[in-house]
Amino acid sequence: MQTTKADLGVLGLGVMGAMLALNFADNGKFNVGLFNRTVEKATRLKTDNPDLAERLHPSETLEDFVASLATPASSS
DSSP states (O other), X not given: OOOSOBSEEEEOOSHHHHHHHHHHHHTSXXXXXXXXXXXXXXXXXXXXXXXXXXXXXXXXXXXXXXXXXXXXXXXX
């Protein structure tokens, strides 16, 4: 079970989604939740990028993906 909450999430890991996730993790130093209809694509993105693996958090279900995201801070 994942204990680190993702700062943001990327739903859909085609070419553009995968690059966005990697850029957020690398340049922005964000923890990134990952979800794709094909679960293997999300897990492969993490295993293919070991330098960023600690910041990439694939989820197997959409419910797990949503639960992995940090709650936004209130601006009030």
